[in-house]
Amino acid sequence: MSFETAKSFALHGAHVILACRNMSRASEAVSRILEEWHKAKVEAMTLDLAVLRSVQHFAEAFKAKNVALHVLVCNAGTFALPWSLTKDGLETTFQVNHLGHFYLVQLLQDVLCRSSPARVIVVSSESHRFTDINDSSGKLDLSRLSPSRSDYWAMLAYNRSKLCNLLFSNELHRRLSPRGVTSNAVHPGNMMYSAIHRHSWVYKLLFTLARPFTKSMWKCGPGLEASLPRGSPCIPRNRPRSSPLGRMIKLSIPQEMPERGKAQQGAATTVYCAVAPELEGLGGMYFNNCCRCLPSEEAQSEETARALWELSERLIQDRLGSPSS
Numbered sequence: 001m002s003f004e005t006a007k008s009f010a011l012h013g014a015h016v017i018l019a020c021r022n023m024s025r026a027s028e029a030v031s032r033i034l035e036e037w038h039k040a041k042v043e044a045m046t047l048d049l050a051v052l053r054s055v056q057h058f059a060e061a062f063k064a065k066n067v068a069l070h071v072l073v074c075n076a077g078t079f080a081l082p083w084s085l086t087k088d089g090l091e092t093t094f095q096v097n098h099l100g101h102f103y104l105v106q107l108l109q110d111v112l113c114r115s116s117p118a119r120v121i122v123v124s125s126e127s128h129r130f131t132d133i134n135d136s137s138g139k140l141d142l143s144r145l146s147p148s149r150s151d152y153w154a155m156l157a158y159n160r161s162k163l164c165n166l167l168f169s170n171e172l173h174r175r176l177s178p179r180g181v182t183s184n185a186v187h188p189g190n191m192m193y194s195a196i197h198r199h200s201w202v203y204k205l206l207f208t209l210a211r212p213f214t215k216s217m218w219k220c221g222p223g224l225e226a227s228l229p230r231g232s233p234c235i236p237r238n239r240p241r242s243s244p245l246g247r248m249i250k251l252s253i254p255q256e257m258p259e260r261g262k263a264q265q266g267a268a269t270t271v272y273c274a275v276a277p278e279l280e281g282l283g284g285m286y287f288n289n290c291c292r293c294l295p296s297e298e299a300q301s302e303e304t305a306r307a308l309w310e311l312s313e314r315l316i317q318d319r320l321g322s323p324s325s
Contacts, residue, residue: 001188002075004267007033009274010040015067019047019058019076019104049076049100050086052319059107068115069108071274074101074165075123083152088319091146093154097161098145102168102312109176116180117280120172121273124165124185126288129296131159133304140307164308166286166295171305173283182283184273188266189289 002018010016010033020026026044033042045061048054062069078096086095105112105120112118135141143151145160169185176183272290273279286295298304 001266001270003029003032005073005075005270006042007036008267008271009071010042011037013041014071015041016043017062018042018044020044021046021048021050021076047076047104049096049104050088050092052088052095052100052103052316055100055103056107056320059104062108063111069111070115070118071121072105072108072112072118073121073123073270073274074105075121075270076101077123077161079158080154081157082154083147083149090315091152091157093157093161094146094164097158098164098168099312099315101165102309103316105172106313106316109181112181113176113179118181119274119279119283120169120176120181120183121270122165122169122172122183122185123270124169124187124286124295125158125162126187127155127159128163128166128299131156131163132298133160133163133308134298140304140311142311145311163296163299166299167301167305167308168312169286170284170299170302171309174302174305177281177283182279182281184279184283185286185295186269186273187286187288187293188269 006016006018006029016033018026018029020029023044023046030042030044033040045058046054047058076096078093081092084092086092088095090099101122112120133140133144135144145164147157166185169183172181173183269287269290273287285292286299287293294300
């Protein structure tokens with residue numbers, strides 16, 4: 001899905017920078033895009049979200065290019081990893097899926113503000129609904145975010161990281177929207193074709209068996225649309241489209257489709273939130289199948305979002321010995 005998102009931007013004239021840990025695969029992705037359009041402006045840079053210093057080095061290298069940053073898509077992620085700690089001493093799923101993205105945006109927020117209007121898109125998941133990150137007293141619990149080996153379950157760690165994504169996106173929008181930077185979170189689609197489950201044969205088998213029968217569990221129907229604030233964008237998947245996005249990428253793809261088509265469908269919501277003119281200046285929302293939907297009650301908590309932001313800043317400062325921005 002990351003590749004399809006980048007390709008959609010590049011083939012329609014955007015200057016795209018792929019931030020990748022594996023530069024061999026990144027170079028291959030660049031070549032594939034250039035094969036489709038030799039004038040595409042696309043390049044790759046090294047970024048390992050599991051290493052905070054790597055995030056720092058990437059941000060420095062990006063700033064040295066002196067280019068605008070109108071859209072930042074935070075969609076790197078890991079799933080079904082065995083328990084491990086990063087070089088920074090944090091559980092890997094938490095750092096890669098949340099803290100690394102948080103630090104990256106912190107370091108690039110001045111570029112985003114100078115480039116305004118700008119948008120940040122954070123790829124979350126419907127799995128955020130099936131967990132919590134607060135303790136019994138309602139306080140944010142670091143031991144749930146970065147658990148010990150004995151308390152670790154891969155699926156739960158992933159769910160919690162996806163809840164962090166939503167909370168982070170909402171708080172980011174509250175803080176930066178006055179400066180022209182909006183942020184929205186998206187769910188790309190259940191069981192979409194991707195390599196995120198490559199670390200576990202059990203999940204790989206589950207995804208393979210379930211994918212042909214799965215679209216998305218949560219839809220934004222008339223009842224939910226009526227519950228949203230007046231003027232909230234809620235766009236049914238099959239509604240005829242006349243916006244530029246409708247010409248960029250097909251949002252209605254048949255159930256029976258090749259794997260590449262599924263990847264394109266998985267990228268559709270991210271691309272929509274990045275370029276749709278009707279979302280200009282709007283943020284702090286959650287989208288599924290290119291439709292605004294209500295996230296879980298905990299994901300809407302401003303108190304938890306602020307606490308997560310402050311905890312994330314402390315975790316970075318404790319490890320790098322300097323402020324996170």
